[in-house]
Amino acid sequence: MNRIQTTRVEARQHEPYEALRAEIARQHSRFSDRLKVIAEFALDHPTDMALGTVAEVAQRAKVQPSAIVRFARALGYAGFTELQQVFRSRLVASVAPSYKERIAGLRRDGDFRNTKTPRAVLARFASEGTVSLEMLQEGVSEKDLGRAIAILGAAHTIYVLGLGGSFPVATHLTYVLRKLGRRVVLLDGLGSALGEQANSATPQDALIAISFKSYNPDTKRLFPELVARKVPAVVITDSLLSPLVEGAKVVFEIPDMPEAALRTMVAPMCLAQSIAVGLTLTHD
Amino acid sequence: MNRIQTTRVEARQHEPYEALRAEIARQHSRFSDRLKVIAEFALDHPTDMALGTVAEVAQRAKVQPSAIVRFARALGYAGFTELQQVFRSRLVASVAPSYKERIAGLRRDGDFRNTKTPRAVLARFASEGTVSLEMLQEGVSEKDLGRAIAILGAAHTIYVLGLGGSFPVATHLTYVLRKLGRRVVLLDGLGSALGEQANSATPQDALIAISFKSYNPDTKRLFPELVARKVPAVVITDSLLSPLVEGAKVVFEIPDMPEAALRTMVAPMCLAQSIAVGLTLTHD
DNA sequence: TGCGTGATAGAATAAACATTCCAAATTACT
DNA sequence: AGTAATTTGGAATGTTTATTCTATCACGCA
Numbered sequence: 001m002n003r004i005q006t007t008r009v010e011a012r013q014h015e016p017y018e019a020l021r022a023e024i025a026r027q028h029s030r031f032s033d034r035l036k037v038i039a040e041f042a043l044d045h046p047t048d049m050a051l052g053t054v055a056e057v058a059q060r061a062k063v064q065p066s067a068i069v070r071f072a073r074a075l076g077y078a079g080f081t082e083l084q085q086v087f088r089s090r091l092v093a094s095v096a097p098s099y100k101e102r103i104a105g106l107r108r109d110g111d112f113r114n115t116k117t118p119r120a121v122l123a124r125f126a127s128e129g130t131v132s133l134e135m136l137q138e139g140v141s142e143k144d145l146g147r148a149i150a151i152l153g154a155a156h157t158i159y160v161l162g163l164g165g166s167f168p169v170a171t172h173l174t175y176v177l178r179k180l181g182r183r184v185v186l187l188d189g190l191g192s193a194l195g196e197q198a199n200s201a202t203p204q205d206a207l208i209a210i211s212f213k214s215y216n217p218d219t220k221r222l223f224p225e226l227v228a229r230k231v232p233a234v235v236i237t238d239s240l241l242s243p244l245v246e247g248a249k250v251v252f253e254i255p256d257m258p259e260a261a262l263r264t265m266v267a268p269m270c271l272a273q274s275i276a277v278g279l280t281l282t283h284d
Numbered sequence: 285m286n287r288i289q290t291t292r293v294e295a296r297q298h299e300p301y302e303a304l305r306a307e308i309a310r311q312h313s314r315f316s317d318r319l320k321v322i323a324e325f326a327l328d329h330p331t332d333m334a335l336g337t338v339a340e341v342a343q344r345a346k347v348q349p350s351a352i353v354r355f356a357r358a359l360g361y362a363g364f365t366e367l368q369q370v371f372r373s374r375l376v377a378s379v380a381p382s383y384k385e386r387i388a389g390l391r392r393d394g395d396f397r398n399t400k401t402p403r404a405v406l407a408r409f410a411s412e413g414t415v416s417l418e419m420l421q422e423g424v425s426e427k428d429l430g431r432a433i434a435i436l437g438a439a440h441t442i443y444v445l446g447l448g449g450s451f452p453v454a455t456h457l458t459y460v461l462r463k464l465g466r467r468v469v470l471l472d473g474l475g476s477a478l479g480e481q482a483n484s485a486t487p488q489d490a491l492i493a494i495s496f497k498s499y500n501p502d503t504k505r506l507f508p509e510l511v512a513r514k515v516p517a518v519v520i521t522d523s524l525l526s527p528l529v530e531g532a533k534v535v536f537e538i539p540d541m542p543e544a545a546l547r548t549m550v551a552p553m554c555l556a557q558s559i560a561v562g563l564t565l566t567h568d
Numbered sequence: 569t570g571c572g573t574g575a576t577a578g579a580a581t582a583a584a585c586a587t588t589c590c591a592a593a594t595t596a597c598t
Numbered sequence: 599a600g601t602a603a604t605t606t607g608g609a610a611t612g613t614t615t616a617t618t619c620t621a622t623c624a625c626g627c628a
Contacts, residue, residue: 055614065616081616
C-alpha cells in the first residue's frame with residue numbers, strides 16, 4: 001500500500017505503468033486467490049514482469065503459466081504479451097533519456113521548428129549548447145579525466161592536433177596550455193608541414209587529438225603515425241567508431257546531436273579547457 | 285533531473301553493457317559491411333536491441349534477421365538472445381531510482397565550490413558555460429542580430445579579426461562562413477602580415493572583430509585603421525568601454541563572469557555561429 | 569450428501585520466434 | 599580473367615513461448 005503512494009511522485013513520467021499499478025490495486029480485492037498472488041508479485045517485481053517469459057514469471061510467482069495469462073485477461077489485456085508491454089514501458093522511461101529525447105523535449109519548450117529569425121537561430125544554438133554541456137558533465141568520468149591529465153602532465157611537450165572544424169578547439173587548448181606555462185606544439189599544417197611538425201614527438205611527449213565527423217583526412221592520416229611511434233594519445237571525438245579511437249590511451253566521446261543544424265563546438269571547447277586547467281591541480 | 289544524471293554515471297560503471305560497447309567499437313573495423321551497419325545501429329539504439337525481436341531489430345536496422353544473428357555470433361555470443369541479455373542489463377541497471385543515487389547527486393552538487401578535482405573543474409566550466417549561454421540568449425536583441433546579419437550579408441568579403449584568446453572564435457566563424465559559401469579573410473597575422481592582410485578591405489566589405497580583456501594589442505591597433513577606412517564593423521566584446529566599440533556599427537556585449545576562473549569562449553562561439561547561420565536566412 | 573459454479577493445474581496447441589541452411593552475389597586473390 | 603573465399607538475402611527449420619483446452623478440484627448451497 002505504501003508502495004503505491006511513494007511511487008506516485010514519478011507517476012507523470014511513466015503514465016501507463018502507474019495507471020496499471022493503480023488498476024491492479026483497485027481490483028485486487030476482487031481477484032481470486034491465485035490472481036491475488038500474481039497481482040502482488042507483479043507490483044513487487046515489475047522488472048521480472050517486463051523481461052521474463054510467461055514460464056519464468058509463473059515459476060517465480062509460484063503459479064501456473066496459464067494463471068499468468070488469466071491475470072492479464074482479467075485486467076482487460078488480450079494476453080500476457082500485451083500486459084508485458086506496459087511493464088516494458090517503465091524500463092524504457094527510466095533509462096537515461098538519450099540526446100534525441102532531450103532535444104525533442106527542448107523543441108517542445110521553444111519554438112524550435114520554425115528557425116526563421118536570427119533570434120530563433122541563436123536560441124536554438126544556445127539550447128543545443130546547454131544540452132551538450134549537461135551531457136558532457138554527466139558523460140565524462142573522473143577516471144578518464146584523471147588519466148588524461150596524468151598523461152598530459154607527464155609529457156615533456158604536448159602536441160595538439162585538431163584540423164578543419166575542430167581547429168578552434170585546438171587553438172583554444174593551445175592558448176590555455178601556453179598560458180599555464182606548458183610546452184605546446186599546435187599541429188596546424190601551416191605550409192603543408194603537418195608531418196614535419198609532428199616529427200619530433202616522442203613517447204616522452206603526449207598528443208591530444210580532436211576530430212569529429214566527417215573526420216579531417218590529415219588528422220586521420222597523422223594520428224595513427226603518432227600512435228605507432230608510441231606517443232601517448234588523448235582523444236576527443238564523437239564516437240567510439242571514430243578513426244582516432246584505435247591506439248588512444250584515453251577517449252572522450254562527445255556524441256553528435258541528431259538534427260543539429262551544425263555541430264556545436266561548445267562541449268569540446270569546455271572539455272579541452274577543463275583538461276588544461278585540471279593540469280594545474282596536480283602541481284599544487 | 286537527478287535521476288538522469290545518476291543513471292548515466294551508473295551506466296558507465298555498469299560493466300557488461302559498457303564492456304560490450306567497447307568490444308563492438310574495438311571490432312568494428314574488422315567487421316563486414318553489413319555487420320558494421322548493425323554495430324552502429326546497436327550503439328545508437330540500445331533500447332531497441334534490448335526489447336525488440338530479431339525481426340524487429342532487423343527491420344529497423346534495415347538488414348536481414350540472419351545478419352543480426354551473425355552479428356551476435358561475431359561478438360562471441362551463442363545467438364541474438366544471449367547478446368540481448370546484455371542490452372537488457374542496461375535497462376535493469378538504469379531502473380531503481382533509490383535514495384542511493386540522490387545522495388550521489390547531492391554530493392556532486394555540494395562539491396561545486398571547492399575546485400580540487402578535475403571533475404569539479406569540468407563541472408564548474410560546464411556550469412559557467414550554461415549560464416553564459418542563458419545570458420547570451422537574453423542579452424542579445426533581435427535588432428542587433430538583424431543589423432549585424434544585414435551588414436555581413438551585404439559585404440563582398442568578410443574580414444574576421446580575433447587574436448589571442450579570441451582566435452578560436454575567429455577560426456570557428458571563418459570555418460562556418462566558408463562552409464556557407466562566403467568569401468572570408470581570416471586576419472591571423474601569419475608572418476606578421478596582419479596589416480597587409482587587411483589592406484584590401486573596402487567599404488563594400490565588412491569586418492567582424494572579436495576581442496576581450498586584456499585586448500590583444502594587434503587587434504587594438506588594426507581595428508581603428510579599418511574603421512577609418514570606412515569598413516563597416518560588427519564587434520563582439522566584453523564591455524562598452526572596449527577599444528573596439530568606437531566606430532562599430534553593431535556591438536554585442538558579452539560581459540565577463542564574476543569569479544570566472546578563465547574566460548569561457550562558449551558564448552562568443554555560439555553567437556558567432558548564430559550570426560553566420562543567420563546569414564543563410566536572408567537568402568531564402 | 570449431491571449438485572452447480574467457478575477456479576486451477578497441466579497437457580495440448582498454435583503462434584511467434586531465433587536460428588540454420590543454402591543458393592546467389594560480391595569480393596579478394598591468383 | 600578465372601577461381602576461391604567471403605558475404606549476403608531469404609526461405610526452411612526447429613525451438614521457444616504464449617495461449618487455449620479440458621479434466622479435476624474446491625467450495626457454496628439446498
